[in-house]
Amino acid sequence: MxxxxxxxxxxxxxxxxxxxxxxxxxxxxxxxxxxxxxxxxxxxxxxxxxxxxxxxxxxxxxxxxxxxxxxxxxxxxxxxxxxxxxxxxxxxxxxxxxxxxxxxxxxxxxxxxxxALSDDERAAVDAVGAILDEVGARHPGVVIEHKPAGHGVHTRRVSADAARAADDDARASVSAAHPDVHVRAGKDILEFSIRHVxxxxxxxxxxxxxxxxxxxxxxxxxxxxxxxxxxxxxxxxxxxxxxxxxxxxxxxxxxxxxxxxxxxxxxxxxxxx
The missing domain is CATH 3.40.50.1000 (HAD superfamily/HAD-like)
Known part of the structure; x- marks a missing residue:
């Protein structure tokens, strides 16, 4: 090496x-x-x-x-x-x-x-995705990535303060409607998963x-x-x-x-x- x-x-x-x-x-x-x-x-x-x-x-x-x-x-x-x-x-x-x-x-x-996801899981994926699309619309520069079993809130293109605001908004908005969704914090991304794997x-x-x-x-x-x-x-x-x-x-x-x-x-x- x-x-x-x-x-x-x-x-x-x-x-x-x-x-x-x-x-x-x-x-x-x-x-x-x-x-x-x-x-x-x-x-x-x-x-x-x-x-x-x-x-x-x-x-x-x-x-x-x-x-x-x-x-x-x-x-x-x-x-x-x-x-x-x-x-x-x-x-x-x-x-x-x-x-x-x-x-x-x-x-x-x-x-x-x-x-395969169950019908209830697929419905939850769709519902959480709609919530996060609204979050993304409130925070310019934030990108919402939709996945088969969850979604990601990407904040690489915004400032640290803007990223924190978007993440806080996303956590609060999803938790209010779907408190059982699993949340993972990564590098410039906050991920919401319907299935905890x-x-x-x-x-x-x-x-x-x-x-x-x-x-x-x-x-x-x-x-x-x-x-x-x-x-x-x-x-x-x-x-x-x-x-x-x-x-x-x-x-x-x-x-x-x-x-x-x-x-x-x-x-x-x-x-x-």
Missing amino acids: AEQTGTGTDVVGGTTDDETAITAAVARTAAADTLLVALDFDGTLAPFADDPGQVGALPGSWAAVLTLDRARDTHVVLVSGRSLESLERVTQAPPSMSLVGSHGVEWRVDGQPSE TKGDAISRLRTILQADAVVFAGDDTTDEDGFAVLDQDAADLGVKVGPGDTAARYRVEDPAGLTDVLKALARLRATR
């Missing part, structure tokens, strides 16, 4: 960005008989952009992902908060690659279809389905902490936090470019087993 400027072990969470430690951890995890590589997309494989439809994975990371997807006894799954349709569109992932959207609600995994639930289910002996999970956002929480990082699992912030991941890289080096090293090891 390319040389990084490390700060050692973080005070919070025992997380390290030491290159030597990360290299050793990658080698340990790469030795697993069957490996699950679960990866967030936005902010992890791809840098953020003001227009979510115009993002793309870093070329080096995507090349490594494709190599891993072809490697023996290695399963790559993109696990994203995006809707499955949006994830398919921005990644152009090959059919062989599994995708999980909406934080675990939607699945494109061979033999494991999404669990997390990336941790998705990773645990994937581990069982694929009979993985070890799991790699990389993510950048607070919503990815559910994924890190289900890893056994004292054994063979590898959790990598991309960017700043408190985390349960054992290892950290500075940004998506830093993750490229990790994925390249992992791909080399799995491809030459």
